[in-house]
Amino acid sequence: MTKNYLLEIGLEEMPAHVVTKSVEQFAQRTEKFLKENRISFNSIEKFSTPRRLTIFVKGIADKQTDIDIKAKGPSKKIAQDADGNWTKAAQGFARGQKMTPDDIFFEELKGTEYAYIQKHEDGQKVEDILSHMDEVIKSITFPTRMRWGSYDFEYIRPIHWLVSLLDNEEVPVKVLDIKSGRMTRGHRFLGEDIEIDDAKNYVEKLKSQFVIVDASVRKQMISDQIDKIAKDNDWDVDVDPDLLEEVNNLVEYPTTFYGSFDKKYLEIPDEVLITSMKDNQRYFYVRDQNGELAPYFIGVRNGNSEHIENVVRGNEKVLVARLEDADFFFKEDQKKTIADYVEKLKSVNFHVKIGTMYEKMARVHQIAEHLADIFDLSETEKKDLLRASDIYKFDLVTSMVDEFSELQGVMGEKYAEIMGETKAVAQAIREHYMPISSEGALPKSKVGAALAIADKIDSIVTFFAVDLIPSGSNDPYALRRQAYGIVRILNQYQWSLNFDGLQNYLEDNVTVPAKLDLSKHTKDIDDFMIDRVRQLLKKDKIRVDIIDAVAGGSNVDPIVMIDVAKVLQNHVSDDDFKIVMEALGRIVNLSKKAKFGYSDDLTVDDSLFENPSEAKLKEQVAKINNDNAEDLFKQLAALRPTIDSYFDENMIMAKDEKVKNNRLTQLVIANHLIANLGDLSKVITK
Known part of the structure; x- marks a missing residue:
């Protein structure tokens, strides 16, 4: 026999943004509670208003499911002495199961006999289990919480009433001094308190008091x-x-x-x-x-x-x-000029530890000029970008944005057009904030995209320079979102940007206050950006091992990493993928034995070759170009027969020091190319 169970939490008005998430959480935690307590049910319906969170469990069983338990105890040699008497260990095992040693039997497990007890446990009445639903109520989490009265208990808003009914019978639930009953409250101004006679009548009863709970x-x-x-x-x-x-x-x-x-x-x-x-x-x-x-x-x-x-x-x-x-x-x-507003930015802090908005724009101008060359913008686009970088924050000190902060960037675009700026400059002023959410819209213009990247780069490197680095869930300056925005914009425009090289440029060319050391967290920023690439690749459903491989490579260029990940993902199902990875892996592993790293002036001495495979490997490696990930993968895959021959014919760690180093040099040069595909040791092959 099944019944229906109703539980309503009556509260002061909750903020609108928490209502739906809270009632969903209420239902999820109720489902978990019932399953853990072996209470079967058909479904859980959710009802909510600003003043109440309610779950309605349909078809709930009248008792817990009975269970048969086979409990395992100590081995037979510990459970019984030499004369077959029960030891203290056996007696304690039986007592713990609320049984006697007479209930013990033995079964063999992996060659050893163990003591077991078989017992049957009757399920409790559902009313007895539901009386603990206060645990569910208290377990709901909220983004903000408050206390009331003299209680230490915190909740989204004070609880004023509880309704807990199993069909037409009350099930007592208590939270603080609030005891459940069958009385609920109608609309604050149009309705009255009303008694719920049966759980199934809840919706209609409240509708009569001007509350639509669904x-x-x-x-x-x-x-x-x-x-x-x-x-x-x-x-x-x-x-x-x-x-x-x-x-x-x-x-x-x-x-x-x-x-x-x-x-x-x-x-x-x-x-x-x-x-x-x-x-x-x-x-x-x-x-x-x-x-x-x-x-x-x-x-x-x-x-x-x-x-x-x-x-x-x-x-x-x-x-x-x-x-x-x-x-x-x-x-x-409109009575002031853009120049007037820009001048005012000299007294507006970007951050007290970093400097003013005016100084930020000066840095962004320098970054934008460098990016314009990297992204191969036209002369007109570069001109518009540099002009936008000189003024793009001016609307922050307008009266409109001071009153309507949501309009920053939007009013910058409007005022810029009114005051004679080009459409491209005005559009970039608005677009530099984009994306304004993790998966928000991206800039539609190249000028706006470049300005958005420059602005976000400045924020990341300067906040890192003063040790304001996101940790855990703490990211007050939304640096993760900004970094992810950079990666998404680069991906949209297929712009290559190596963050190692970029940071070296910033350290040498961007004017910052003496207190800011841009070289302080270079590796941290690289890792920070790589994590954002990971985020994008996960969203694109790239295999985790492939993501780990490209993240562990030598390249800190998001576009290269994204392209490599897609290439590896596309080739994992190739018939020869496993043997290709194994062949390249041999080069990667053995190259680590070299006591020297890769440099552009590394040369291989042909006169030290002892086998044809050495010359063939040199010839083929020299022809490999690294223009794009797909071509690189195919060229490296084509090396496999040569690699196999090379290792069959040659002892890498030869006794002759010159021969050994010459062969290691070949492997280091080849490994330098392979490293552009990431750390292939992390790719799982079957």
Whole structure:
């Protein structure tokens, strides 16, 4: 016989962004709890509002599953003495199983007899297990937590009530001084406290008190109401899914309405209007059938339609106040020049340990000039890049960005165009922030992409220089995201950038305060960037061993590493892949015996050759080019027969010192090429 179990946690209003994740976690931890306690069930439904997290377990068993346990004890020679009497070890084993020595039997395991006890354990009633659901409630984690009263206990918000019902019977659960019952609370303003007579009636009971507990039903109500408003007014409304999710978690009973504002505010850039409506007020913005922003907005009320006209007027008043500010800032900002704003950046800190924003832009200019040559930008692109690098942070000191920080970069682009900068320069100012999230959109222009890389490189090397290095989950300056952004941009434009060479250039050519030592963490920065390449390759589902191989190679150029990983991944299924890896591996391993490393002036002396394979290996290695990973792999794979002959015919560690070193030189030169494919010893072959 199965039943239904309901557990509701009643809270003060939670932040919208934690509601969905918290109820999902609640369900996951409940599932784990039930499985660990041998309680079978059909499914778990989730319900949530800003004031409650609820799980509804359907088809829950009325008791734990019975189990038969075969417990293993000591060996027979320890369990019994020479006369066959039970030893203390056997008695202790039986006692620990809540049985007697008479229940012990012996079975052989790998040639040795051991004591065993077979026992049957009846399952407890489900009510007895569910009374411990407070463990699940307390186990839920949140991004932020608070205390209340005199308790040390921390939670997302204070708990005010609990409902715990198995069908129509209460199951006592207690958290702090809150004891569960069957009373829940309706809508804060429209509903009343109500008794849940049976778990299956939970949804309907709360609906009668103006609470829609099913988040998916609530969300659909909002979407349908927005669609109706849009159709009735011939509007086009782009329902942003993130905003819809946020609004849905702010209300218990949604009623959608629309308001308007004066057309004069449409002279403000669309981005400012959208930010005011969407980000600041949680409104959905409206476009006409021509795609132009219309002077209307759609909001969602936590309540019914009664006196909705008052709600509309109040929201219009709040929005117009913000638009008035935006209009004022927009006009005032244009009274100054870009040069005025750049000058103000001399007194704005980038970071107190590093210097000002003005100084950062000067460094980025130097980095950008170097990157322009590496990336082979045209003269026009280079000119635009350098101009953008001189001014790209200017909007940080405008009134608009001071009030609407979400618009940094966006207003820089708008003001730059208004003040006569080229479209490419203006676009780069906006794009240098991209990507603004781990998998966010990338710059669409080469100038913007190069500026974004230069800016992020400066941030990484300067923060590392003052020992502000990410550790564990601590990354307050989002350096991991910025480094991953660099790798993604390089990959998008297929730009090669060796970080070893780049750091050497920065140390010698970029002007930094004397307190900044850019050479301090060169290896750490290399490893930091390699980890970001790992991140990209994992996302692309490259095999872990191949990722380890390219990460362990000699190259710190993300594009080369990515290309090599893809080449190895494409060839692992080749029939001869294993024997190719083994042949190249022999060169890698034996080259380590050389007491010298690779250098461009290493030469092989033909006069010391004793076998034809030595000359053949030299000839073939000399023809190998390293233009791209695919060609390199094929050329190295083609060496396999020669490598086999070479090792069959030649003793590498010959008694003649000159012959030995000559052969080791051949291997070191070949290994230098192989190293461009990474550390092949990490590639798993079958």
